[in-house]
Amino acid sequence: MRFATGIFPVAVVALAVTISSGCATKKFVRTTVSPIEQRVGELDKKTAEHGNSIEELERGVSRADEHAMTADAKAAAAATEAARANEQASLAGKSATDARSLAERGLGRADQAHQKIENIDNYKLVFEENVLFNFGKSELTDEARSKLDQAAGKVASTKHFVIEVQGFTDKTGPDSNNLELSRRRAAAVVRYLTLEHKIPLYRVHTLGFGSESPIADNKTRDGRKQNRRVEIKLYAAEYGDSAQLASNDKQ
Secondary structure, rough: OOOHHHHHHHHHHHHHHHHHHHHHHHHHHHHHHHHHHHHHHHHHHHHHHHHHHHHHHHHHHHHHHHHHHHHHHHHHHHHHHHHHHHHHHHHHHHHHHHHHHHHHHHHHHHHHHHHHHHHHHHHEEEEEEEEEEOOOOOOOOHHHHHHHHHHHHHHHOOOOOEEHHHHHHHOOOHHHHHHHHHHHHHHHHHHHHHHHOOOHHHEEEEEEOOOOOOOOOOOOOOHHHOOOOOEOOOOOOOOOOOOHHHEEEEE
8 A cells, every 4th residue: 555655646746747748838839839830820921922922023024025025026127117218218319310310311402402403594505516417318427427426525524414406407398308307317316426425315305396497598509508407505504513413413
């Protein structure tokens, strides 16, 4: 019984210690651990809030990046359009310059043409020659060819010229026959000048007058001989600067 009595106090003490220890632990938990856990919970909450804020900030940065990329793309497109506009403006400027140059050349040529037209009435007779024909004939004589050679030499040294070739006959025979004969005589002269001396046909004007406009008395033999003729008249335009105009004609 003594043994049992001795064990009991020990058990009582152990229980007391345990109870006391348990109370101390609860107090420790209440006073120390709980506030820490509460603080940790608050920190976790704040961490979560900061995480949400960071995510929101990242989304904002991403949107800003997208806006920046869009702005860059628009800026690049604007720069491309500006470059294209500058190129078109340059082309337009070149076209305007070319058009102005063409207009100036056109005006220059118009002035030259106007000057030529004004000078049409300024053609002056610079050379005149008569070639004679045998009675009733339209063939050139040796003497006629010699005179035509001299006339062609005058033409070769003349610029801006025209030639008049007029055929005539004496009063012998019907007027209709004389008119046709005068035309054949004029044609014989033109043929010789254009074929033998290469005078452009467009510069030659031909007309047959028959027995009209005699230069001598048809009642005499010598007078009739002088009337059986072809008159060659060389006219040249009086330009202010013939050399310059000739150069322009070649352009």
